[in-house]
Amino acid sequence: MAANGRADEVHVEVEARLRHLDQRYTRGRRAIIDLLVSAGRPVSISDVAEGLPDLPLSSAYRHLADLQIAGLVRRVAANDEFARFELAEDLTEHHHHLHCVSCGTVIDFTPSAAFERNVTQTVDKLAETEGFQPHSHRLDVLGLCANCH
Amino acid sequence: MAANGRADEVHVEVEARLRHLDQRYTRGRRAIIDLLVSAGRPVSISDVAEGLPDLPLSSAYRHLADLQIAGLVRRVAANDEFARFELAEDLTEHHHHLHCVSCGTVIDFTPSAAFERNVTQTVDKLAETEGFQPHSHRLDVLGLCANCH
DNA sequence: CTACTTGCAAATGCTTTGCAGGAGA
DNA sequence: TCTCCTGCAAAGCATTTGCAAGTAG
Numbered sequence: 001m002a003a004n005g006r007a008d009e010v011h012v013e014v015e016a017r018l019r020h021l022d023q024r025y026t027r028g029r030r031a032i033i034d035l036l037v038s039a040g041r042p043v044s045i046s047d048v049a050e051g052l053p054d055l056p057l058s059s060a061y062r063h064l065a066d067l068q069i070a071g072l073v074r075r076v077a078a079n080d081e082f083a084r085f086e087l088a089e090d091l092t093e094h095h096h097h098l099h100c101v102s103c104g105t106v107i108d109f110t111p112s113a114a115f116e117r118n119v120t121q122t123v124d125k126l127a128e129t130e131g132f133q134p135h136s137h138r139l140d141v142l143g144l145c146a147n148c149h
Numbered sequence: 150m151a152a153n154g155r156a157d158e159v160h161v162e163v164e165a166r167l168r169h170l171d172q173r174y175t176r177g178r179r180a181i182i183d184l185l186v187s188a189g190r191p192v193s194i195s196d197v198a199e200g201l202p203d204l205p206l207s208s209a210y211r212h213l214a215d216l217q218i219a220g221l222v223r224r225v226a227a228n229d230e231f232a233r234f235e236l237a238e239d240l241t242e243h244h245h246h247l248h249c250v251s252c253g254t255v256i257d258f259t260p261s262a263a264f265e266r267n268v269t270q271t272v273d274k275l276a277e278t279e280g281f282q283p284h285s286h287r288l289d290v291l292g293l294c295a296n297c298h
Numbered sequence: 299c300t301a302c303t304t305g306c307a308a309a310t311g312c313t314t315t316g317c318a319g320g321a322g323a
Numbered sequence: 324t325c326t327c328c329t330g331c332a333a334a335g336c337a338t339t340t341g342c343a344a345g346t347a348g
Contacts, residue, residue, distance in 0.1 A: 024302065024347060045337080056305055061338060066303095077226035081313090082337085098281045109279060115271045122264045123290050130258060131295030132247045138289050141272050146280030173322060173327065194312080205330055210313060215328095230338090231312085 007037045010091050017070050028055055032063045033072075033087075042076040042084035042097065042106045079142065080104050096138060100145035107145065156186045159240050163221050170219055177204055181212045182221075182236075191225040191233035191246065191255045228291060229253050245287060249294035256294065 014033055015025040035051045036043060043051075048060045064085050067073035072091065076084040079099050084106060086092075094116065098107040119137060127134040163182055164174040184200045185192060192200075197209045213234050216222035221240065225233040228248050233255060235241075243265065247256040260268075268286060276283040 022302075026303065026347080028304075057337090058306075058339075059304060062304080062340095065339090077228060079224075079226060081232070083230070098276060098279060098283075100281075101284065107279060107281065109275055111271055111275055115267070118264070118267055119288070122260055123288075126258055126260055127247060127290055127292065130247060130256060132249075132256065132290070132292055133298050134247075134290050134292040135250065136291045138291070139268070139272075139286060140289070141276055141281070141283050141286045143276065143281055143283040143285070149282050171327080175322075175328065177329075206312090207314075207331080208329060211315095211329080214314090 010037055014072055017072060021070055028059050029063050036087050041108050042086040044082045044084045078106055098141045100148055101142050102144055102148035105145055159186055162240060166219055166221060177208050178212050185236050190257050191235040193231045193233045227255055247290045249297055250291050251293055251297035254294055
């Protein structure tokens, strides 16, 4: 199954990057990464608690913080006030999010390259007129997911 | 100055909408709305505390919550974990945000109508293929503001 | 062995709420 | 004068951290 292949590649990359920071790729960290890979969308802390019931919450928070610092995980601002996390785009691909305003679920989606080009161009141009130096962008679509309508 | 004219219109609208919910447009609520109008960009709770030092924080939170329920104020998910608030788009116009990753400031910007049309079309189409019913979208640009580079 | 990790429990800090007094209409 | 609003202090709750024991290399 493709997901396993993907997970393996990710593990290799994560381990290398942690090593570079004199950090170890331990069981707990690996479990978090596995969860993020298999979820394929941003997960909340309660998703982690549910998926990894033996991992103490404090460790989950610490792992996620460490992985963020290492640039391997990204915090996603959802519409509710709960933190969500996903693999950094280096480990996946550029994508955006659909946020269900009813149940809070966040789903990944990847628009066409042409659309992305248009967004990037517009962003670069507009941002320059504001004296703003853009690094990246994110597009969130709010609405109701398939389960909620 | 245009801002005063705007503020007046906004006050009238806010008062009417609160009335409709049997709520009063009191000094504290008015102060919050004034702050949001004059800021012209999303403000954090600490911005409120700074701008309205005599307003107790609990009242600020309560006013913002009430105004949100009334559909007059919108909570903005920033990149940091601090809640920010802005006037709802009914009271302003559709726009997006530039987020400074260095100082956290959020700046409004309005892209061209053509661009918006493209975004809306793409969002509608893509979202449908996911069984997702889109209501609205937001585009955040991350980077460095003029003060931070 | 030495440095990084982890668990637990306690602490932190933003946000919310109960309640009694205050104010708008 | 009835209902909504406000302040204060206390509570809630997601998240963080100190510290001592565990473990990778």
